[in-house]
Amino acid sequence: MKITAAVATAPETDLDIRELELDEPRPDEVTVRLVASGVCHTDAIVRDQWYPTPLPAVLGHEGSGIVEAVGSAVTDLKVGDKVVLGPASCGVCEQCITGHPQYCVDFYAYNFGGTRPDGSVAFTQDGEAVSSNFFGQSSFASYTNVRARNAVKVADDAPLELLGPLGCGIMTGSGAVLNVLKPGPGESIAIFGTGAVGLAGMLAAIAAGATTIIMVDIVPSRLEFAKELGATHVVNSREDDAVERIREITGGRGVSYALDTTGVPPVFSQMTKSLALRGHGALVGAAKLGTEAPFDIGTLLVSGITVSMVVEGDAVPREFIPKLISLYERGLFPFDKLVKTYGFSDINTAFADSESGETIKPVLLY
Known part of the structure; x- marks a missing residue:
């Protein structure tokens, strides 16, 4: 046709x-x-x-x-x-x-x-x-x-x-949180990037019961919007050191979970350094093939952290998309x-x- x-x-x-x-x-x-x-x-x-x-x-x-x-x-x-x-x-x-x-x-x-x-x-x-x-x-x-x-x-x-x-985009952010990181009620998460993927991850973290939700970006209007949607804290990484601010917010501990939606090498490094001991971080942001990012294996060796590379939220679409629709219909997403x-x-x-x-x-x- x-x-x-x-x-x-x-x-x-x-x-x-x-x-x-x-x-x-x-x-x-x-x-x-x-x-x-x-x-x-x-x-x-x-x-x-x-x-x-x-x-x-x-x-x-x-x-x-x-x-x-x-x-x-x-x-x-x-x-x-x-x-x-x-x-x-x-x-x-x-x-x-x-x-x-x-x-x-x-x-x-x-x-x-x-x-x-x-x-x-x-x-x-x-x-x-x-x-x-x-x-x-x-x-x-x-x-x-x-x-x-x-x-x-x-x-x-x-x-x-x-x-x-x-x-894709909404499934990627929410799936990375719900299927891979899996924060529980009362836990903490930092999300780098306030585009559709990052904000979908934030909404998923709220639905999962996380109570310290830190959004990091360089665009003030996006950070304000994240607060309106339920972020508990925002960090403008153009004005402040994101890792220092995240540790201040968490009493020096760092976050239990973190998500990098940007694919920008320095941001990936910040994500790894913002994690608490045995924390779990995930990367979903796409970068050009061959892109390498700094990873401080000397300092981070003793942290016990896990870093996951996540595609499409590690979701089974026929199972996961109906779940997102159900959460949306209940006003939770x-x-x-x-x-x-x-x-x-x-x-x-x-x-x-x-x-x-x-x-x-x-x-x-x-």
Whole structure:
């Protein structure tokens, strides 16, 4: 069918809205009519070729929509189902079958390779291939084909205009906290970065019962917003030494848990130094391939800390996304306060507003 999509053509270049051809869904795929898609930092860094996904490409990986057609082998979805789209994974490797699909042995190929595993693409223009299947979905399109495994069915009355970011950015921050760090009631956490991922982590920490929640950033308006959402303390690391302030707030002890959502090497170092004895820190922020960060192995050896590298919140989307929706419906996870919507034709404005920090989580409406 003929569809409309936003195509990334070159680094640091606006996406180009074009008419493309979408092929038929494979036996294990469904065709989804997109209702909305979040704009994520990962879309920008892949457009800019931090990761070498072939261009031209249809990016987008926080899609939500309605099933329009189902492949012959699909048994758990039907036409008309509302779905939120998650990252791709093979489903058969050791990591997938033990409940950790975000560490699928073929994660890079499935999510960044620009094709299906067999080398085919879902999109073409005048017979020429356009990279597709980004995160298994390429949701910057009016319609797309995705493996049924990637699609999470939600309730018929679910607000699809809001739910797309649960498939990546919101899942990443909240999953890192709830699935990996696992703070308990009354415990402490410091979160570096107040973008969508960091604030989702903060909301998850509040839902988990943490009572000392320290948000670190360099943008005063973002820090004030974090306080409005429930942060107990904020630190402007442009004005103060973040590690010193965190230790002051915690009586010299440091925090039991910490999360770096920035991927900035000096910030990662601050995160490790802010931890209490036997504390647990996690990194979710993406950096260019080959980026190295300082890690004081001399001093930190005796601290007993744990540092985890976390992809997509180490979540099983079909299990975790419904949990986030349930928390949201109960008023315990108000991630909607992070969202600002844009028309699909304004996609490049959404990218610019995300990069400048004007908008925390842009969501495109089709």
